[in-house]
Amino acid sequence: MELIPILSTIILVATISTFILAIGAYILYKVRERKGERVSAPQPSSVQAELVTPIEVPATQPAYTEPQPIFVQQPGQPGYTPQPKQYAGQEKRKVYIPVTEEDLKASGSKFLKYTSEGYVPTQENKNTGALRWR
Amino acid sequence: MNLNQKIKRTPILLENSEDFKKEENPGRKYARRILISGLLSLFLILVIIFTLPKTVLSVSSLIEYATIVALVIFLFILLVRYFGILIMAYLYLNEYTFKSKNGFYPFVSIIVPVYNEEKVVAESVRSLLELDYPNYEIIIVNDGSTDNTKKVAETLVGYQKGRHNQIKVSLIDKPNGGKSRALNAGIRYSKAEFVLCMDGDSQLNEDSLKLAVRHFNNPEIGAVAGNVKVMNRGKFFTDLQALEYIEGLNMARSAQSFIKLVNIIPGPIGLFRKKAIEESGLYSSDTFAEDADLTLKILANGWKIYYEPNSISYTEAPAKLQQLMKQRYRWTRGIIQSIRKHKKLMINPTINFGDTLILWSMFYEALIWPAMNIAANVFFITAALVFGFTQLIFFWWAGLALLDLITALYCVAAEKEEFRLVLYAVIYRMFFILIIDVCKMMSTIEEFLGIRMTWGKLERVGTARV
Numbered sequence: 001m002e003l004i005p006i007l008s009t010i011i012l013v014a015t016i017s018t019f020i021l022a023i024g025a026y027i028l029y030k031v032r033e034r035k036g037e038r039v040s041a042p043q044p045s046s047v048q049a050e051l052v053t054p055i056e057v058p059a060t061q062p063a064y065t066e067p068q069p070i071f072v073q074q075p076g077q078p079g080y081t082p083q084p085k086q087y088a089g090q091e092k093r094k095v096y097i098p099v100t101e102e103d104l105k106a107s108g109s110k111f112l113k114y115t116s117e118g119y120v121p122t123q124e125n126k127n128t129g130a131l132r133w134r
Numbered sequence: 135m136n137l138n139q140k141i142k143r144t145p146i147l148l149e150n151s152e153d154f155k156k157e158e159n160p161g162r163k164y165a166r167r168i169l170i171s172g173l174l175s176l177f178l179i180l181v182i183i184f185t186l187p188k189t190v191l192s193v194s195s196l197i198e199y200a201t202i203v204a205l206v207i208f209l210f211i212l213l214v215r216y217f218g219i220l221i222m223a224y225l226y227l228n229e230y231t232f233k234s235k236n237g238f239y240p241f242v243s244i245i246v247p248v249y250n251e252e253k254v255v256a257e258s259v260r261s262l263l264e265l266d267y268p269n270y271e272i273i274i275v276n277d278g279s280t281d282n283t284k285k286v287a288e289t290l291v292g293y294q295k296g297r298h299n300q301i302k303v304s305l306i307d308k309p310n311g312g313k314s315r316a317l318n319a320g321i322r323y324s325k326a327e328f329v330l331c332m333d334g335d336s337q338l339n340e341d342s343l344k345l346a347v348r349h350f351n352n353p354e355i356g357a358v359a360g361n362v363k364v365m366n367r368g369k370f371f372t373d374l375q376a377l378e379y380i381e382g383l384n385m386a387r388s389a390q391s392f393i394k395l396v397n398i399i400p401g402p403i404g405l406f407r408k409k410a411i412e413e414s415g416l417y418s419s420d421t422f423a424e425d426a427d428l429t430l431k432i433l434a435n436g437w438k439i440y441y442e443p444n445s446i447s448y449t450e451a452p453a454k455l456q457q458l459m460k461q462r463y464r465w466t467r468g469i470i471q472s473i474r475k476h477k478k479l480m481i482n483p484t485i486n487f488g489d490t491l492i493l494w495s496m497f498y499e500a501l502i503w504p505a506m507n508i509a510a511n512v513f514f515i516t517a518a519l520v521f522g523f524t525q526l527i528f529f530w531w532a533g534l535a536l537l538d539l540i541t542a543l544y545c546v547a548a549e550k551e552e553f554r555l556v557l558y559a560v561i562y563r564m565f566f567i568l569i570i571d572v573c574k575m576m577s578t579i580e581e582f583l584g585i586r587m588t589w590g591k592l593e594r595v596g597t598a599r600v
Contacts, residue, residue, distance in 0.1 A: 008528035011564065012518050015511055015527065018565050021455075022572035029459040033587075045151040049308035049319065054292040055140040 135260065139292030148308055148319050164584040171582075201513055208506050215503075216537060220544065222389035227548055229392075230443070238351055240327050242270040242343060242405070245320030247313050248334035252282040254450070259290050259303065261337035267344050268298040270330075275320045278310030297340070313401075314417035314424040321408070321416060329406050335450050336402035337365065342445040346405040349440045356410030356437025357429070358445070359387060359396045360403030365448035367552075371458060374566045375451040377555045381538070381545045381562075384443065386499075390492070391441035395433060397492045398426045398469075403447035410437045421475060422587065423468025426496075430476050433489050443549065459573050466577035467587060469500045501578055504571035511568060534563045 189196060244262055248255050255274070262272050272294075274287045284307055293300040306319050317331050328350065330343060338360075346358040361384055364376040383400075390396045399406075404425065414431035421427045432439060452458040473480065473496055476489070480497070483490040514527040542559035546552070558566075580587070 004525055004528055008518070008524040011531045012515065012524060012527050015531075015564060015568070016515060018568045019511070019515075019572065022569040025455045025459050025569070026573055026576050029456055029463070032456070033460070045149070047148050047150045047309050047311065049146050049148045049306055051144045051146045051323070052288060052291050052305040052307065053142050053144070054302065054304070055142045 135256075135263065135290065135294050136292060137289045141288065141291050146306075148306075149322060150311060150315060160584060167582065167584075205510065205513070208510055211506070212537075216541065219386055219389045220541065222392045223385045223548075226388045226392035226441075227443075238348060239267065239269045240347065240350070241325075242267070242328045242330055242347065243320070243324035243326040244270055244272045244330045244332065244343075245275060245317055245324065246272065246332060246334055247275045247277055247316035247320065248279060248283050248287065249277040249310070249313070249316070250279045250281045250283055251334035252279070252286050254335040255283060255286055256290065258332075258334060258337055259294075261339075263294050263296050263301055264340050265338065265343050266297055266340045267347070270343065271302040271304070271324075271326070273320045273323060274303065274305045275316040276305060276307045277313065277316035278308065312419045314419040317424075318416045321411060324408070327408055329408055329411065331401075331404050331406065332447060333402045333449060336362075336447045337449075338403065339446040339448070342403065342447065343405070346403075346442045346445040349442060350405075350407060352438075354438045355394075355440050356407050356432045356435070357399055357439045358405045359391075359399040359429075359439060359441045360405070360445035360447050361387075361441075361443045361549075362400045362402045362447050362449055364451040366450050366453065369453050371455065372451045372453050373555060374558055374562065375458075376552075377542060377558045377562060378566065379451075380549055380551055380555065381542050381559075384549065385541070385545050387441045388443065391439075393488070394438035394440055395488045395492050396439040396441050397429060397433075397496055398423075399429045399432075399439065400447070401425045402449040403445060405445070406432075407437075410435065421468050421471035422464050423472050426469050427472040427475060430472055430479075430489065430493070433492060434476065434479060434486055436486070455569070458569075462570055462573045463577045463587070466500060466574045467581045469496060470578060470581045473497055473500070500574065504574040504578075507567065507571045508575055511564075531564050535560050538562050 186193070186196075191199065246255070246258060246262070251258075259272060259274070274290065276284050276287055284305075287305050287307075290303050291305050292303055294303050295301075304323075306323060308316065308319055321329050321331075328347065330346075332338065342360060346360060349355050349358050362379055364372055364379055366372050367376050387396055387398075401424075410432050411428070413435050414428060417424045417428050429439065452461050473493055476493060479485050479489040480493040510530070514530050517523040517526050538559040539556065542556045542562070546556050
C-alpha cells in the first residue's frame with residue numbers, strides 16, 4: 001500500500017478527532033464555569049485598604065556606581081597610548097646660527113643639509129650597511 | 135531574604151473609580167445586534183436566490199468554484215501574513231541593538247498584583263530582588279485573596295537585600311476588585327516616573343528591567359513590552375504553548391515593534407512611562423483584556439510602544455486543556471471587547487492611522503483568521519468524507535507543517551530557544567491551533583450574543599522555578 005493514502009487517513013482521523021476534542025472541551029468548560037458562576041458586586045468609588053510598609057530604614061548605603069571596564073596590559077607593550085603633549089606657551093624659538101667654514105672643516109663634510117634647524121653638516125657613515133633610498 | 139521584619143500598618147482610602155462610558159441597556163443592544171445580522175443574512179439569501187437562475191453554472195459547480203476561489207484567497211492571505219510578519223520581524227531584529235545607555239537608571243516601581251497566589255508570590259519577589267538594576271522598589275497589591283497570600287506577602291515586607299542595594303518591599307491590602315483595580319492601586323501609590331506591571335505568578339530574568347528602561351531615553355516611547363516565555367515546560371500542552379509564545383506571539387510583536395506599534399503589552403511584563411499611563415486613564419475593568427485595552431489607549435494618545443526581546447518574564451502556562459480553554463476564552467472575548475471599545479479609531483483612519491492599522495490586524499487575528507482556518511479544515515474533511523478526495527487533506531497538512539517548521543526554526547534560532555520545540559511544529563497547526571481557533575470562534579459567538587462571563591482564575595501549581 002502506498003504511503004500517502006495511509007498518511008491522509010491518519011491526518012483525516014486526527015483532524016476530525018481534534019474537532020470533536022475541541023468542541024467537547026469547550027462544552028465541558030462552559031458546564032464547569034456555570035456551576036461556579038457568581039455575579040460581581042458593583043464597585044464603590046473608593047475602598048478602605050491597608051498599607052503595609054517597613055519601619056526600619058536601611059543604613060546609608062553607597063551610591064551605585066557604574067562598573068568601570070577593566071583593561072589588562074599586554075606583556076611587552078606600553079600601557080595606554082600617551083596623550084599628546086599640550087602646548088605650554090612661552091616656548092622659545094630656536095635662534096638660527098649660520099654655519100661657518102670652520103664648522104664645516106671640523107665636521108669633515110663637504111656638504112650641508114637643510115633642515116628645520118637650518119643648514120647642518122651631513123654625516124654619512126657608509127660602513128653601517130643600512131639600506132638607503134636614493 | 136530577610137523575612138518578618140518590623141512593619142507599619144496604615145489604613146488608607148483608595149480611589150477605586152474608573153472612567154466608564156455609560157452603557158446602554160444591554161438587552162436592547164443585543165436585540166439590535168441580532169436584528170441587524172438577521173437582516174444582513176436575509177439580504178444575502180435574497181441575492182443568492184435572485185442571481186442563481188441567471189448563472190450558467192449548476193449549483194454544485196458554483197459551490198465547487200466558490201470553494202476553490204475561497205481556498206486560493208485563504209492561501210494567499212496565509213502566505214502574505216506569514217512572510218509579512220517574518221520579514222518585519224527580521225528587519226526589527228537586524229536594527230535591534232544591545233548597546234546600553236549607561237547612567238540612565240531612573241527610579242522604577244514594580245507592581246505585583248496578587249490574588250490567591252500563596253504558592254508563587256515569594257518566588258516572584260525573589261526573582262525581582264535578583265534584578266540587575268540599582269534603583270527600584272516592589273509594591274505587592276493583594277486583591278482580597280481568600281487564601282494565605284496576605285500572610286505570605288506580609289513576611290516579605292521590609293528592606294530586602296537586592297543585587298546592588300536594599301530594596302523596599304511594600305504591601306497594599308485591598309478588597310477584591312479585579313486585576314485592573316489592583317494595578318491601579320499600585321500605580322496611584324507609586325511615586326516613580328516609570329512603573330513595571332507584572333503578574334503575581336511571573337518571574338523576571340535579571341536583565342529585564344535594565345534592558346527595558348533604556349528605551350525610555352526616547353521621549354516618544356510610552357511603554358515597553360517584554361518577552362513572555364513559558365516556565366513550566368516538559369508537558370505536552372505547555373511545550374506547545376512555549377512554541378506558540380515564540381512563533382505566534384513574540385514574532386508578531388517583533389514585527390509590530392519595527393513600526394513601534396506593539397498592540398498588546400503582555401500582562402506578565404510591561405514597563406510604562408507613568409505619564410503615558412495616567413494620560414490614558416489607567417487600567418479599565420470594562421474588558422477582560424485590560425492589557426490590550428490599555429495598550430490601545432496609550433497608542434491612541436500618540437505614544438509609541440517598543441518590544442524588548444531580552445526583557446524576559448517567565449510565566450506558568452495552563453497544563454490542562456480545560457485551563458487552556460478558560461484562558462483563551464477570556465483572551466478572545468477581552469480582545470473583541472477592546473476592539474469594540476475603540477471602534478471609532480478602527481473606522482476612521484484620520485484620527486490615528488497607526489491605531490487603525492493595529493486594530494484591523496487585531497480584528498483579523500481574533501475573528502477572521504480562526505473562522506478561515508476552521509472553514510478550510512471543514513472543507514477538507516467534507517472533501518474527503520463526501521467526495522472521496524482523501525489525499526487533499528494530506529497535502530494541505532504537509533504544506534502548513536512545512537511552513538510552520540521553517541518559521542519555528544527561524545524563531546527558535548532568533549531567540550536561542552530549545553531546539554526540541556521545533557518538532558512540535560508538525561502538529562502545531564493541525565492540532566493545537568485548531569483547538570484554539572474553535573475556542574476563539576465559540577468565544578466570538580458568545581461575545582456577539584452577549585452571554586455573561588466571569589474572569590476565571592487559573593490554578594497555579596507553583597512548583598516551577600527559573
